[in-house]
Amino acid sequence: MSDSSLIDSLAAAVEARPDDLPLRLHLAELLVAAGRGPEAIGHAAQVLAREPGNTAAQKLMTAALGGAVSSSEEAAGGHAAVEEADAAYESSEKPPTQGDGIDWAAMEEDLGDIVPPRFARADDEAEPVRGHGDRVFDVETATITLADVGGMEEVKKRLEIAFLAPLRNPKLRTLFGKSLRGGLLLYGPPGCGKTFLARAVAGEMGASFISLSITDVLNMWVGSSERNLHDLFQSARSHAPCVLFLDEIDALGHKRSQLNSSSMRTVVNQLLTELDGVDGNNDGVFVLAATNAPWDIDSALRRPGRLDRTVLVLPPDKPARAAILQYHLRDRPVAGIDLGKVADATEHYSGADLAHVCETAAEFAMRDSIATGEIRMISQHDMLTAARDVRPSTDGWFATARNVAMFANESGEYDDLAAYLKKRKIR
Amino acid sequence: MAESVTDAFHRAHRLAEVGRYADAERVVRDGLALEPASGQLLSVLAWVLRLRRDYPAALAAADAAIAADPSLADAHAERAETLIGLLRASDAVESAREAARLAPLRPAGHLVLARALSAAHRRDQARTAAAHGLRLDPSSVEGLLTVAEVEREAGHREEAAAAARAVLAIDPANSYGRWLIAMLDAERLKVRRSMRALRDVARDNPIRTDVLAMTWPIRGVLSGFRRGLPLGAFITVALALAAVRWSLVGDFARLLSLVVAFVLIGFGLRVLVPAGRLPWRCLRLVPRLTRRATIAGLVTAGVAVTLLIAYAVSTGWILALLALLLSAPMWIFGLLELVGAGLEDPGYLSAWWRKFRSNR
Numbered sequence: 001m002s003d004s005s006l007i008d009s010l011a012a013a014v015e016a017r018p019d020d021l022p023l024r025l026h027l028a029e030l031l032v033a034a035g036r037g038p039e040a041i042g043h044a045a046q047v048l049a050r051e052p053g054n055t056a057a058q059k060l061m062t063a064a065l066g067g068a069v070s071s072s073e074e075a076a077g078g079h080a081a082v083e084e085a086d087a088a089y090e091s092s093e094k095p096p097t098q099g100d101g102i103d104w105a106a107m108e109e110d111l112g113d114i115v116p117p118r119f120a121r122a123d124d125e126a127e128p129v130r131g132h133g134d135r136v137f138d139v140e141t142a143t144i145t146l147a148d149v150g151g152m153e154e155v156k157k158r159l160e161i162a163f164l165a166p167l168r169n170p171k172l173r174t175l176f177g178k179s180l181r182g183g184l185l186l187y188g189p190p191g192c193g194k195t196f197l198a199r200a201v202a203g204e205m206g207a208s209f210i211s212l213s214i215t216d217v218l219n220m221w222v223g224s225s226e227r228n229l230h231d232l233f234q235s236a237r238s239h240a241p242c243v244l245f246l247d248e249i250d251a252l253g254h255k256r257s258q259l260n261s262s263s264m265r266t267v268v269n270q271l272l273t274e275l276d277g278v279d280g281n282n283d284g285v286f287v288l289a290a291t292n293a294p295w296d297i298d299s300a301l302r303r304p305g306r307l308d309r310t311v312l313v314l315p316p317d318k319p320a321r322a323a324i325l326q327y328h329l330r331d332r333p334v335a336g337i338d339l340g341k342v343a344d345a346t347e348h349y350s351g352a353d354l355a356h357v358c359e360t361a362a363e364f365a366m367r368d369s370i371a372t373g374e375i376r377m378i379s380q381h382d383m384l385t386a387a388r389d390v391r392p393s394t395d396g397w398f399a400t401a402r403n404v405a406m407f408a409n410e411s412g413e414y415d416d417l418a419a420y421l422k423k424r425k426i427r
Numbered sequence: 428m429a430e431s432v433t434d435a436f437h438r439a440h441r442l443a444e445v446g447r448y449a450d451a452e453r454v455v456r457d458g459l460a461l462e463p464a465s466g467q468l469l470s471v472l473a474w475v476l477r478l479r480r481d482y483p484a485a486l487a488a489a490d491a492a493i494a495a496d497p498s499l500a501d502a503h504a505e506r507a508e509t510l511i512g513l514l515r516a517s518d519a520v521e522s523a524r525e526a527a528r529l530a531p532l533r534p535a536g537h538l539v540l541a542r543a544l545s546a547a548h549r550r551d552q553a554r555t556a557a558a559h560g561l562r563l564d565p566s567s568v569e570g571l572l573t574v575a576e577v578e579r580e581a582g583h584r585e586e587a588a589a590a591a592r593a594v595l596a597i598d599p600a601n602s603y604g605r606w607l608i609a610m611l612d613a614e615r616l617k618v619r620r621s622m623r624a625l626r627d628v629a630r631d632n633p634i635r636t637d638v639l640a641m642t643w644p645i646r647g648v649l650s651g652f653r654r655g656l657p658l659g660a661f662i663t664v665a666l667a668l669a670a671v672r673w674s675l676v677g678d679f680a681r682l683l684s685l686v687v688a689f690v691l692i693g694f695g696l697r698v699l700v701p702a703g704r705l706p707w708r709c710l711r712l713v714p715r716l717t718r719r720a721t722i723a724g725l726v727t728a729g730v731a732v733t734l735l736i737a738y739a740v741s742t743g744w745i746l747a748l749l750a751l752l753l754s755a756p757m758w759i760f761g762l763l764e765l766v767g768a769g770l771e772d773p774g775y776l777s778a779w780w781r782k783f784r785s786n787r
Contacts (some may be wrong), residue, residue: 214447218438251445257600264441295633296446403636406708407629 007031014043021047025056032063042171139210139239142203149193149200150323155313159184159197162309163286164204182305183275183287185249187294188313189397191352194290195247197313201288202243209243210236214251217267225263226270233274233285240284246271249289249307250296258296268298275306292397294414295404302413312416315350315394318343324351325383328358333365335377342380345387348424350394360386398424432462439471448479466496473505477512480773485509500530504539511539514778516547527556534563538573550581568598575607584611602632606640613643618701626705639768641709644702645721646764648695652728653757655694659687660735660751667744677742684747685739688732716767724760727753 010027017023024043031040040060047057146156163184166173184201186194195211202209212232217225236242246252252267259265275287289307291297301307316324321343329337346354361382369375398421405418435458442451455472459465469492476485486509492502503526510519523543527536537560544553557577561570575590588611594604609624622644629636663684670677699706710718731753738746769775 214442214445215450218441248447251442251447254445257598259444261441261444264444293446293634400634402712403629403638404633406633406712407626407636408631408633410630 004034007034007036021054025054025060028057028060032060037063041169042175139208139235139242142199142207142209142243144196144200145203146197146200148203149197149320150327151317151320152193152197152313153317153319155197155311158311159201162311163201167205167286182308183289185294185297185302185307185310186288186290186313187292187310189315189350189394189401190292191350191393192313192315193351194313195245196351198243198245198288198290201286202245205241205243205286207241207243207286208236208239209245210239211245211247212252213247217252225267229267229270229274233282236285237281241286242284243286243288246287246289248291249301250291250293253289253298253301254296255298256300268301272298272300272306275301293400295408310413310416312420314420315348315392316354318347321346321349321354324354325358328355329378332358332362333375333377335379337378337380337383342383342387345384346392348392348394349387349390350392353390353393357383357386357390360389432458432465432468434458435461436467436471439468439475443475443478448475451475452479464495466492466499466502469495470499470502470505473502473509477505477509480512482509482512482774482777486513498529500526500533500536503529504536507539507543511543511546512774513781514546514774516543519543520547520549532563534560534567534570536560537563538570541573541577545577545580550577553577554581554583566597568594568601568604571597572601572603572607575604579607579611584614587611600631602628602635606637610640610643613647616698618644618698622702622705638709638712639717642706642713642721644698644706645710645725648698649721649724649728649757649761649764651694651698652691652724652731653754653761655687655691656728656731656757657751657754659683659691660731660747660754663687663735663738663747664744664751667738667747670744680744680747681739681742684735688735688739691728691732714767714771716770717764718767720760720763720767724757724764727757727760731757 007027007030010023010030014020014024014027025047028040028043028047031037031043040063044057044060047054146159149156186197188194199209210232217228233244236244253271254264254268256265256268259268275282277285287307294302294310297307302310318340322339325339325342325346342357346357349357361378364382364385365376365378401414401417402421405414405421408414409418435454439451439454439458442448442454452472452475455468455475458468459472462468469488473485473488473492476482476488486506489502489506489509492499493506496502503522507519507523507526510516510522520540520543523536523540527540530536537556541553541557541560544550544556554574554577557570557574561567561574564570571590571594575587575594578584578587578590588608591604591607591611594601595608598604605624605628609621609628612621612624622641625637625641629641663680666676666680666683670680710721713721731750734746734750734753738744738750769779
């Protein structure tokens, strides 16, 4: 029996028994093996929709997506995610004439003088991109991906479902009528890796990364925030696909009812205009925002089409804590440290707190070494003593969050937070 | 790093406005590194430190601002605001007077003077100063809020409510205006409306939730019991003792005891039932000492009322006497409630520490 007829028979069987996931997975496997990746995507996606943790389906999806990319695109970038995202745009948003036969690398080279480069090269240093006038926006290429984020499986899953999966699956997106408009808001206690996650998302997509915070606005833009914010978005648009990261969005997009100065209100108004993309097409610009205080954000910013998806980034879980501790101990003299036990002793600690624990433990060992004149390693005892000395800095945030869950969750926007607080018996 | 004093001034203002007090303080200090004797920047530093509730540091900064530029009205006004926070009302009045003297046509000085006078319990003068400040800028939200606050302190609820409503007509989302109206409703025992308004304010400003204010029905009931119970129990005990000689008075004493008990219970139900669960949920969030004192007060009040009922259905006058004696712990618990709330306020803590040092 040829591959093709086997696939046809299996496809008929899957059609007859749509809930038989192993059968569907087998069909997807055969399709990938036969080089029919695009057809496999739908099957793998259906398996993943029911079993998001199915590793076989995940691998098949990756393989299917990889196969869907043309060789010319591979030559151009090397990042599968970028190419897939790009392909997604080309297929869904751009005219059909921009088909598979185009050599993007060659075209980029040809038009290099006319249009800005679509992708920043990974091997280059961050290239400052000049907007109008003398303003400089640092466009980076994020080299980290979600695989570099230790633990935090729940958050990664949420990011995948809410953001990355629709982006990578144009067919599914079309099937479910899902728009790519809108941005994602990461919120949670300070020091828990929201910025790192944002970079990882950009890296996952192979997209450029531009970061903006209130300090930038105040440092560069007093008096001309409207024009500069517009230029920043334009810069992001010209570098599409690009992740525009708005750090401390509670300050940039503070509730206008609480602002007295007109200049700060102007920043919020302009941010709303740019997010809506009234003046420019926001296709390929993915807005990620992070905040410790989502309750201070102007409600208009959280309406559909703007920052309409939220992900709660909690203090790292046990595997993440172990990974963070290991990272901070990597260049220090350690002996006999049981990371699992230290991770157990540091529940509810933020990433920054864990760094502080390692620093304190190193101080203990160094102090003894100076006192005795004999170098000694950082021990498990040092780590546990340091963990007792350093108190989690997230407690204050959760005390505030308790009020939020209690009084400001009528619409259910903080259900995740309320559930977590209930689990920790903070309410 | 700030490029100029004006630059630092504006940046710090904007950062403080969006709640970035630490960043604002850093920007001001950067600016002060460029020009250490800038009265304007020192004044902003005092303001930022006061917002961070570091009153002693804010006072030091305000003093430095005045030393740098004695003619700066803002510095004197800021010093007065800080002194109010530190419960040094008479010193605050002096500073506020100086601020008003230096800039007589600016409402800010008169308004801070009104608040300082109100804190010093000089209510009529406070009302005059507030009215004068408001006349200088009749549509000023700050002016109207000060008038509302001062009138409320003076016990003029209607005037206070009118001023607060005028604030909401200009700025419907104004949290303090809404909070003031809710508290005025509370004072008039419009329980449901007051709790609803407080809940709305908390919903819009969850991080600045005044959980203590939201427990007012419980604390209000206790306050009523603290006043009503000793009086009722005292008369009952007096009548009970008189009944030793005139037996007819004994029946009257028991009847009175029952009436007092039911009036107190009725008052409690009148306030607590419409308030719903919210005050009880908020009670868990108030400072520990306040919470424990409130719960202890409630238990004591419950026991005292039970003793009064028990006296009414029996003849043991000792029960009424015990009810009367329980008034003392109720007042102690009331005091502890206040101390517990004060422990959370750096201004109170600082004032207590100052008092302790001056007594030594």
